[in-house]
Amino acid sequence: MSTVVATGLTQRFGSEVALESVDLVIDGGEHLAVLGENGAGKTTLLRMLATAARPTSGSLEIFGLNALVERRRLRSRIGFVAHAPGLYPALSAAENLQFFCTLQGVAHARVAEVLDLVGLGDLARRPAARLSRGAQQRLAIGRAVLHDPKLLVLDEPDASLDSGAGDLLAQVMKGRTAVIATHDHALANRLCQRTLELRRGRVFGVPTRLRVVH
């Protein structure tokens, strides 16, 4: 069954077209890399998939639900890593995750597990403001998988990460449907079965299948 079915997704900001008539089907468990230059529409597309933005026109179904109507129902099944980590600087790494556990309705016991997963077990008590940019990004990735989402939407998650980024991302994407926007073609090849290239808001060429899904 397809996890995402998008038809004619279009986003306009005034006279500017950020995304135009994007059709997209993502199968369950599939990893899709969205490539493209700055301003190509990657973030706009990913924000729609994460239910953070509504398209100007077009339809979007996620897990068989209308993503424009059933947004709150879907949010417990989607994890999103945005451009900015969006953490609370005065709270520690663990407190940041505990807070989101309450919002997600997840037991606080999950925090230690996630901190270990993203390699921040030793920094659990450090305020987010005092974490390096890479550690903040790891924490944001941890927050996105806190509720064990079935669909993971990652907007340039590798931007501030070190050389271990690929391993971490492979680990969190494992067993989930994932969409990742990146400029790193090597990372896309490593993590994803398929790529979608956007140019000026339009899909460029035919989505490429990189390797067979196992």
Place this chain on the structure above:
Amino acid sequence: MRSIAVAFAVARKDLTAEWRTRELVPALAQFVVLALVIANFGFQFDSRNAPAIAPGVLWMTLVFAGLVAFGRAFAAEREQSSLEAMLLTPASPAAIFAGKALAAGLLLVICEAVLLPALGLFFNVPVTFDVVSAVLLATVGMAVLGCLFAAMVARVRARELLLPLLTLPLWIPFIVIGGQAVLGAMGASGAGTDQATGLLIDLDILFVVLTSLTARFVLDE
């Protein structure tokens, strides 16, 4: 039950952040004391007219302190890009809003704990239970309205200008009725404290319900 847990988690998170950073409360406390010092020198008052002047000073100070406190409630979330992360959870936007309003209201109450004794000291007026209850009741309504408009203007560049323009007209009933309640409690003639307090409770109920219903539309877009 989950909405209550979410609201308390949001409020606790905001209060913890304020306790650790001490960004807002010390500045607000300083502001209220300075406002009273200026009023002390600016008004010619004596023991006869002090009960008539003090309520005006109280509400003016409270209104400006409130605008700062409620304005920060959502501005900080926007600056940290954390509001979206919060809203992309299944938590009810109304519960998130209630938590933000609760925290901002409590921060204003802390300022009132400085303001009211200082007012009694500077103006030599009685700060009775009726005065405190009128101020606290007005704080509830002002907090929910202030936070609703703060959420609305948080993504706008001119939010510092827009927030007072939107909020002050709707705060006027609290200032007028709260002013009457405080006037009566401080011993000025012609004011019915009990009736004014009852009206403040009615206004609180009305605006808490209205803002709870509209918060979803303000936050979720």
